[in-house]
Each structure stands twice: as structure tokens, then as C-alpha cells.
Amino acid sequence: METLGLIFKAFADETRLxxxxxxxxxxxxxxxxxxxxxxxxxxxxxxLAYLRKAGWIHGHRCGKWMHYALSRELTPFQAKVLDSLTLLLKSHPQAVNDVAVLQTYLETKDGRQCGQAGTDSEE
Incomplete structure (x- = not known):
């Protein structure tokens, strides 16, 4: 049950969603x-650290920056939860807007490396 609680607590925050x-x-x-x-x-x-600890994402270092992706090692239960969540988010206004902003940002980033796209902070 503790693991199950951690899995769902990861989604208890708007930023993590x-x-x-x-x-x-x-x-x-x-x-x-x-x-x-x-x-x-x-x-x-x-x-990101919370999501990584709960097993939802993984990361790797690329120079000074960390890159993250959804975990490739989800349990069958996690995969079903993620599928359901993804379906719900596809119609949520904030989630739809975030994806649109991301697409615009990535187009303007245009292949530049991290740190060159308007921020000089490190991970």
C-alpha cells in the first residue's frame, strides 16, 4: 500500500500533472x-525529483542539463493509470495550453542547446 500511495501522491500536485x-x-x-x-x-x-522517486519518469545528464522522459519501466498498473491520466489531460484547458506553449517554444528554440534558449540556470 505504501508504494500505491506514493504512486498516487505524485499526481496530487498541479505542477507535477x-x-x-x-x-x-x-x-x-x-x-x-x-x-x-x-x-x-x-x-x-x-x-521532477518527486516524480522520479515515484517511478513515473527517468532522467539523464546531457552536459550541464538534465533531460527527462516518462519512464520506460512502468508497471502494468502504472501504465493503465498513465493512459487514463493522459486521456483526461487531452481535454483539460491548462494541459492543452501547456502543450501549445511547448510546441511554440521548441520551434523558437530551433536546435539551440539548453542554456542558450533564454535561460542560463543549471540543473
Whole structure:
């Protein structure tokens, strides 16, 4: 039950739901999330750490920056929960807006490396 509680507590925060929604679009750097969510690195990283601890995401270092993606090792239960959550978020106004902002941001980032896209903070 403790693990089950941790799995669901990860979704008990709006920012973590927004991050899960954005990572549904593919791997993202911390700087990408910071720009779309309009939040400081410390806050984004704290939420990413919680999601990682709960097993929803994984990360890897790329230079100075961490890149995150949805976990490839979800349990069958987690996969079903994530599928349901993804379906719900596709019609939620904030989630839809976040994806639109992300797409615009990534187009304007245009291949530039992290740290060159309007922020100099490190992970």
C-alpha cells in the first residue's frame, strides 16, 4: 500500500500533472520545462525529483542539463493509470495550453542547446 500511495501522491500536485503532460510529448530538458511552466529551476527540479522517486519518469545528464522522459519501466498498473491520466489531460484547458506553449517554444528554440534558449540556470 505504501508504494500505491506514493504512486498516487505524485499526481496530487498541479505542477507535477503539468510536467507529466508535457513529458507525454517526449523527452525534455529542465530548461524546456522551466520556460513552458514559467517556474524557477529549483521548483521544477523538486517536482521532477518527486516524480522520479515515484517511478513515473527517468532522467539523464546531457552536459550541464538534465533531460527527462516518462519512464520506460512502468508497471502494468502504472501504465493503465498513465493512459487514463493522459486521456483526461487531452481535454483539460491548462494541459492543452501547456502543450501549445511547448510546441511554440521548441520551434523558437530551433536546435539551440539548453542554456542558450533564454535561460542560463543549471540543473
Amino acid at each position: 503539468r510536467i507529466i503532460n508535457l513529458l507525454g510529448e517526449g523527452e525534455l530538458c529542465v530548461c524546456d520545462l522551466m520556460n513552458v511552466l514559467e517556474m524557477p529551476q529549483s521548483k521544477v527540479s523538486r517536482h
